[in-house]
Amino acid sequence: MVKLDFEKTNGLIPAIAQDYQTGEVLMMAYMSEASFEETLKSGKATYWSRSRQKLWKKGETSGHTQQVKEIRVDCDGDTVLLKVDQIGGAACHKGYKSCFFSIVENDELKIVESKVFDPKEVYK
Secondary structure (H helix, E strand, C coil), rough: CCCCCCCCCCEEEEEEEEEEECCEEEEEEEEEEHHHHHHHHHHHHHEEEEECCCECCCCCCCCCCCCEEEEEECCCCCEEEEEEEECCCCCCCCCCCCCCEEECCEEEEEEECCEEEHHHHHHC
């Protein structure tokens, strides 16, 4: 069994989701020990929702799930990298492929990506 260091980070570890084919970073979320175990068991990315205080299977509302292809663990055992197949084309709840759709330019944020879906239609 894989043992990660959840104690060092108060029960939640950072989890970075990356497109397994392109290498694009899609999002960063947190995992509890239970969400990590569910991810291992189901093969679908499952995170800990800090706002809802419960397990969150990515895509349970939007249908934009993440099929885990590979899991990497950092040298300290307190961060994971999920290489995923992003089903539905978008990881971001705001409708973009990646949560990193903005760049800092001239001291301001500039959106440099196009939306894949309209969140108002998906999250009614």
